[in-house]
Amino acid sequence: MRAVWKARRRKPLSLKYGSADIADRILSGRMWEGMTAEMLRDSWGDPTHVRRQLHKTRTTEIWRYVRTGRTRLGNRIIIENGVVVGFEHP
Known part of the structure; x- marks a missing residue:
């Protein structure tokens, strides 16, 4: 199926x-560095949590996937100006 x-x-x-x-x-x-946020959403779906930081020249978003505990989230993806620039897997 x-x-x-x-x-x-x-x-x-x-x-x-x-x-x-x-x-x-x-x-x-x-998931790879350089993929767009839209590609990530098509691949992994909507994140569990998003934190956005606005700077003068860029926007940084931290997308979190997979709840690992009541208040803990795993798979931290860092997106700058709509492009994945880094990630951490617990």
Whole structure:
């Protein structure tokens, strides 16, 4: 069933991002520095928590995924001006 779902999503993602390779990386759940926030959302879904910091020349967002405890979150993704620049996996 998952293979059918992936096949249905692959073509629209390939057209959206202009590359079958990027579509495959998104569908496999991979994350990399340089991917856009939109690609990350297409790959991992909406984050559990977002913290935004506004600076003079850039906007930094920290997206958190996966609740690890009542008040703890894991998978910290750092996004500057809409592009992933770093991440931490607990």
